[in-house]
Amino acid sequence: MLRRFDLNRLKFHRLSLHTMSTYPQPSFERQSELIKNYNSILKTINDTATAEGRSKITLVAVSKLKPSSDIMALYNHGVRHFGENYVQELISKASELPKDIQWHFIGGLQTGKCKDLGKNIDNLYAVESIDSLKKCKKLDTVNQSNNKINIFLQINTSSENQKSGYNFDNLDEICETVEYLLSSDCKSLAFKGLMTIGSLSESTSDAEENRDFKRLLELKKQLDEKYSICLELSMGMSNDFIQAIKQGSTSVRIGSSIFGARPPKV
Ligand SMILES: *Cc1c(COP(=O)(O)O)cnc(C)c1O
Numbered sequence: 001m002l003r004r005f006d007l008n009r010l011k012f013h014r015l016s017l018h019t020m021s022t023y024p025q026p027s028f029e030r031q032s033e034l035i036k037n038y039n040s041i042l043k044t045i046n047d048t049a050t051a052e053g054r055s056k057i058t059l060v061a062v063s064k065l066k067p068s069s070d071i072m073a074l075y076n077h078g079v080r081h082f083g084e085n086y087v088q089e090l091i092s093k094a095s096e097l098p099k100d101i102q103w104h105f106i107g108g109l110q111t112g113k114c115k116d117l118g119k120n121i122d123n124l125y126a127v128e129s130i131d132s133l134k135k136c137k138k139l140d141t142v143n144q145s146n147n148k149i150n151i152f153l154q155i156n157t158s159s160e161n162q163k164s165g166y167n168f169d170n171l172d173e174i175c176e177t178v179e180y181l182l183s184s185d186c187k188s189l190a191f192k193g194l195m196t197i198g199s200l201s202e203s204t205s206d207a208e209e210n211r212d213f214k215r216l217l218e219l220k221k222q223l224d225e226k227y228s229i230c231l232e233l234s235m236g237m238s239n240d241f242i243q244a245i246k247q248g249s250t251s252v253r254i255g256s257s258i259f260g261a262r263p264p265k266v
Contacts, residue, residue, distance in 0.1 A: 023097060024069040031073040037258045038074055041241075045252065048245045057245055060104050062237075062255030065262045068093050074258075075101065081125070083253050086265075087113045094121045104128055106195070106253055108164050111135050118142035118149070128152035128195040128234050128253075131165050133177045136189065143188040150192035151181060152234050155219060157212040158199035165196065168215055171222075178223060193232030193250070194220055203240035210240060213247040220248075 026034070042059055049057050062083040063071050071082055075098060084090040085107030094103055102125035105117060109129050115138065117124065122145045130136050131154050143149055153174065156165030166174050181191035198212040213235050220231045236244025236252035244252060256262065 023072050023075075024067065026069040026073040030070070031076065034070060034073040034258065035077045037260075038077065038079065041254055041257055044242065045245065048242050052246055054245065057249065058251040060106075060234075060251060060253045061258055062106065062253050063093075063259060064089065064107070064255065065265060066259045068097055070259055071097060071101070083128075083255070087117050091116060091120045094123065099123050102126075104253070109135060111138055114138040115142045119144060121145075122147065124149055126150035126152060126192060129154045129164065130177070131156075133173075133180055136177055136180060136186075140186055140189050145188075148188055148190040151189050152193045152195040152232070153177060154195045154197075155216055157196045157215040158202065160199055163197060163199075168219070174219075174223075175226075178227060182227060182229075191229070191231075193234060194223075195234035197237070198235065198240050198244070200239075203237075203243070210243050210247060213240075213244055213249070217248045 038061065045057050045059055049055070058081060060081045060083040061074055061079055064083070064085040071093065080100060080102045081104060082101055083104040083106045084093065090103060090105060094101070099122065101123055103121060103123060104126045105124065106128045109117070109127070111134055114135055117127065118139045119142050127139060127149055130151050136151065139149065154165035155168055156163045157168050159168060178191065180186055181189060194216055196212055196216045198210055202210045202212045216233055216235055220233055224230055232250040233248055234251040234253065235249045238254050238257040241249070241252040241254060
């Protein structure tokens with residue numbers, strides 16, 4: 001009896017190793033740790049949403065500078081939304097990882113890199129960091145896949161010089177891109193929402209409201225009304241996602257609270 005049990009286990013083990021072997025796999029300990037962190041964040045998100053009477057919030061696991069095996073740890077747990085910041089890193093991860101991952105590009109994007117991004121990743125779910133009409137058009141022309149890429153316009157709500165994004169005060173420029181995205185000229189992109197990175201001072205202040213998130217929500221309301229649409233809001237990171245949900249976020253981007261501190265970018 002005992003021997004037959006062992007034999008079955010052995011067969012199962014070999015089968016699962018065989019089917020999983022093409023993807024980089026984490027150690028058992030690392031997988032357990034990441035799933036625990038992920039579940040704990042997800043619970044906080046769901047508890048906050050419930051308390052606020054809000055429906056489902058998307059959790060994007062930000063895996064930049066972390067190995068593909070870390071992504072597989074959460075993938076094995078059923079997670080599909082992952083966020084990356086660097087074009088080359090995303091291309092190489094996307095090529096070696098499962099094709100049903102829904103990648104979010106959330107990093108600074110140069111016009112010259114739009115081609116690499118749009119051409120090489122069939123399962124690019126969203127680009128959240130569009131900050132000019134030129135980049136928008138470029139991405140639209142190079143996307144050859146059958147899937148439309150969801151677009152979030154990044155808004156610099158804190159007007160900090162080092163931050164990219166549309167200038168919050170330049171409504172004309174924002175509207176120009178929105179009108180392109182909604183026009184029939186735009187073939188391969190879907191306008192999904194607005195994104196912001198809250199300033200550190202706002203996310204660490206004791207004030208009741210985060211003013212960056214408030215500005216993004218106000219802009220959303222303005223655009224929703226003007227164009228009869230209903231935009232999503234991508235706002236909230238490890239430090240400030242609870243407050244972001246309270247202020248209307250529909251998608252949070254969480255890195256270090258799930259994967260731990262990142263190594264420096266070389
Ligand atoms: C790195 C990054 C995140 C995740 O930040 P954490 O503080 O590690 O959760 C979210 N959004 C953007 C745009 C990022 O660059």
